Amino acid sequence: MSGETVAFYVLAVITLGAGVIVVTSPNIVHSAVALIPAFLGVTGLYILLNAEFVAVIQVLIYAGAITVLILFVIMLTEGGTGLRVHQRNEQGVVGAAVAGAMAALLYAVVTRTAWGTGTGTLPAYTPGAIGQSFLGPNLLVFEGTSIVLLVSLIGAIIIARKED
Amino acid sequence: MVTLTHYLVLSALLFVLGLFAVVTRRNGVAILMGIELMLNAANVNLVAFNKFTAPAAVQGQIFALIVITLAACEAAVGLALVLAAYRSLETIYVDEINLMKW
Numbered sequence: 001m002s003g004e005t006v007a008f009y010v011l012a013v014i015t016l017g018a019g020v021i022v023v024t025s026p027n028i029v030h031s032a033v034a035l036i037p038a039f040l041g042v043t044g045l046y047i048l049l050n051a052e053f054v055a056v057i058q059v060l061i062y063a064g065a066i067t068v069l070i071l072f073v074i075m076l077t078e079g080g081t082g083l084r085v086h087q088r089n090e091q092g093v094v095g096a097a098v099a100g101a102m103a104a105l106l107y108a109v110v111t112r113t114a115w116g117t118g119t120g121t122l123p124a125y126t127p128g129a130i131g132q133s134f135l136g137p138n139l140l141v142f143e144g145t146s147i148v149l150l151v152s153l154i155g156a157i158i159i160a161r162k163e164d
Numbered sequence: 165m166v167t168l169t170h171y172l173v174l175s176a177l178l179f180v181l182g183l184f185a186v187v188t189r190r191n192g193v194a195i196l197m198g199i200e201l202m203l204n205a206a207n208v209n210l211v212a213f214n215k216f217t218a219p220a221a222v223q224g225q226i227f228a229l230i231v232i233t234l235a236a237c238e239a240a241v242g243l244a245l246v247l248a249a250y251r252s253l254e255t256i257y258v259d260e261i262n263l264m265k266w
Contacts, residue, residue, distance in 0.1 A: 019181040031194055053229075061235075066235070077193070077247065078256075087190060089259055095187035095188040099184040099187070106176035115168050122222075123220075123222065133226055145230050156240040
C-alpha cells in the first residue's frame, strides 16, 4: 500500500469515528467537541486532494469558528453541563433504517457509475488560480456570496439580541 | 491507489451520519451539527470531482469555498434561531417546540 492509501484510510477512520461520536454521544458537549476531529479529518482529505487553500479555510471556519459558535450556544442554553436524559427521540430505529437505506443507495450509485476521467492537471499553485477565478469568471458569485454573508450576519444579530 | 470512488463512498458515509443526526436528535444544536456534517460530505465530493474529473479548472474548489461560506451563514442564523427559541420557550428540544405563536 502506498503512503497515499494509508493516509486516506487513517483520515477516513478519524473522520467517521468522530462523526459517529457526534451523532451518538448522549452528552451534547462531547458531540460538539468531537466535531473538531471530524472537521480536521476532512481537512486532511482536502490536502490529499491537492486543495490546500480549501483545507486552510476549512480549519479556520469549521474547526475554529463554527465549533466555537456551537459550544457558545450550548453553554448559553443548557447551563454548561449539557446533560439531559433524552438527547434522542423515539425514532432511532426508523432513523437508522432510513440512514442505512440511503447509504446502500448512495453506495450502489457511486460504485456502478462510470465516472469520467478528466484530462489536464491541477494548477501548480491552486490558491493563485482560485484568486484569479474569483476576480475573473466568478466575480458575480463572489459578490453575491458576500451580500448573503452580510445579510445573514445582520439577521443573526437581530434574531439573537434581547428584546427591550 | 486512492480513486474517486473511495472519496465518494467516504462522503456518502459521512452524509448518512449527518442524516441520522438530523432525524434522531432532539436538541436543535445537535441537528445543526448533523447539517454541518452533511455539508462537509458535499464539500468532499466537490473537491474530489475537481481533482479526478476536471483537474484543469479549479471550479470544484471554488464551489466548495462558497458552500463553506454559506455553511457559516447557516450556522450563525440557525444558532441565533435556537437562542431566540430558548429565550421565548425555554427549551431547545425541537419536539417540545410545538407552538406556532406565543
